[in-house]
Amino acid sequence: MRISFNLFSKNFYFFIIFPILITLFSCSSKNEKALEECKNASNYYKCLEDKNINSSKPDIQRTSSYKKEKSQCLNYFKKLKNQKLDNLPSKESIDLGCSNLAEEFALNPNHIAKKVSNIYVTTPNNPIRNYNDLGTLYKFCMVMDQSEGFKESDLTFRQIQNDLKFYCSCSTNSYSKLPRWSKDGKIFVGHETKDDLIGKSCWWQRPSQVTSNQGILYFVKKGNNFSSEYGIQIKSVKQAKIRNKYGRYISFTGLSTNEYEGTSGFTIPGTPGYLDCSWGGSGSSYYNDGYGTGSWSSGGYCYGQEGTDPIDVPGSPAGVQKDYFTYLLDCEDKTFDRKGDIAVSGSIYKKGWMETKEDSTAIYAEGVFCPIISSLPKDE
Helix, strand or coil, X not given: CHHHHHHHXXXXXXXXXXXXXXXXXXXXXXXXXXXXXXXXXXXHXXXXXXXXXXXXXXXXXXXXXXXXXXXXXXXXXXXXXXXXXXXXXXXXXXXXXXXXXXXXXXXXXXXXXXXXXXXXXXXXXXXXXXXXEHHHHHHHHHHCCCHHHHXXXXXXXXXXXXXXXXXXXXXXXXXXXXXXXXXXXXXXXECXXXXXXXXXXXXXXXXXXXXXXXXXXXXXXXXXXXXXXXEEXXXXXXXXXXXXXXXXXXXXXXXXXXXXXXXXXXXXXXXXXXXEEECCEEEEEECCCCCXXXXXXXXXXXXXXXCECCEEECCCCCEEEEEEEEEEEECCCCEEEEECCECECCCCCECCCEEHHHCHHHHHHHHHHHHHHHHCCECC
């Protein structure tokens, strides 16, 4: 009986387990080779697709690139923990965050966070001032337990994870595009004295909160869908040159709605007709004896005007424009001008400058693009 069992065990391993291990090893090698070959491709994901490689989480986690990046990340935070620094993330957050970071780096070997470790950010009241180079800030962003901040009732764990990945990458990328300045031999980006709102900008752009279609970014949610009434043409967003200067105004083409007022009806009164006549006159003349008598008369005339009926002028109803408008937005005053919006039905008058809170598209543009205005292309 023992011989039979041992024989079964050997057969089971040889015919069942061994082929599975060979298959897994083959798939892993195939993935590894493809990831390496696609590193320098112009479109990394398209390259993987052409090689029939699935860039899903399980496939990536089997690669040596993923394992290497995660190991380095865990070791980094282990060293920080040994320094007994305050406010370090929990062990669970570090493990999950390092896994997310390793996925990002394995999928994108040219990730911006790997290129900016020697560039420092000046952010007010930075709790990790000693570790504020961009590459390190990216690591901290990925491992900090921000699940409560990102969590919404209708978001899955995967959506929250994707939001966090985007948020950290967006922040790093946005900072890297800001003007640079040097101090004490170090390169800095950001602002020395005033708060920046790059975090807010990236927060508003989270994948769970926006969608893009044919170059239009939609951002107003209606249930599980996005409203088609508000959007921004991404390629149209630029720094506007006003009074020979950049850095305060942005211009863009935006889709929005504009409510305009109606007008009341009124009546133009009619006028009564009239006839005015002059009937002429008559008289007599007397002469001396021998000369006789006589009489005279003059003809009359009439003139007048026909009356007119009252004219009723109907009012124009109020309405809503849904259209693409050309915007000019003042990031300092938080006001905007929207070319082509109607103020009153049937009128040539436009609304002119308004506060951004008056328009959903202006609100979104101010929140997303004003904080990163210096990184936007210039409108020549």
